[in-house]
Amino acid sequence: MSNRAENLVVQDEEDTQKGKYLTFTLGEEQYGLEIKYVIEIIGIQEITVVPELPEYIKGIINLRGQIIPVMxxxxxxxxxxxxxxxxxxxxxxDIKGVSVGLIVDTVSEVYSIKDEDVVAPPDLTKGLSNRYIKGIGKGSSKVKLLIDCERLLNDQVNEELLNLSKGE
Known part of the structure; x- marks a missing residue:
């Protein structure tokens, strides 16, 4: 396949994913994350605890021979x-080349949200509790908090998880 054809295929794939979010729940709240980050959805598995990690990093799982850190x-x-x-x-x-498992209460559906239906989160607490929220999808009866996947893992956590997945 020529470079031009490969670029068109990649562009086409990005276009079909644009505005699509995998929605999930945590308690009563509904969240969405861009479908372009999602590799797959699995049920909860046995987690191997790794010492000296932040409390929200529960450990690692073995997914078909690949070590995946779970948060x-x-x-x-x-x-x-x-x-x-x-x-x-x-x-x-997959966030910046690192595969991570995100543990959530339930997965709902893939939901299309147009760019014009996404608004910035209100700045209620000077950005602390909203630092992982990149926008609010308001296309349906219930708003969805849209997660900024790349902020979910800051550079320090990303480095730790990359070392975990490599077995270092």
Whole structure:
């Protein structure tokens, strides 16, 4: 395939993913993350705890021979821990070349939100609790908080997770 054809295929793929968000719940709130980050969705698995990591990094899982660090999104957002059950899911995402499992209460659906239906989050607390929210999708009866996947992992956490997934 020529470079031009490859670029068109990549562009076409990006266009079909534009405005699409995988929605999930944490408690009563609905969140969305851009579908372009999502690799797959799996049920909760046995997690191997790794010492000396932040509380919200629950450990690692073995996914078909690949070591994937897992993060409890509830804890990352400062919410109380909730016992995992058969509805708990792990959304495996790729953020800056690092595969990470995001533990969420339930996965809902893939939802299309037009750019004009996304508004900036209100600055209620000087940016602290909104630092992971990149926008609010207001296309349906219930608003969805849209997550900035790249902010979910700051550079320090990203480095730790990259070392974990490489087994260092």
């Amino acid at each position: 409890d999104v509830r804890l990352r957002f400062g919410k109380p821990f909730k016992e995992y059950n058969d509805r708990t899911c792990v959304i495996v995402v």
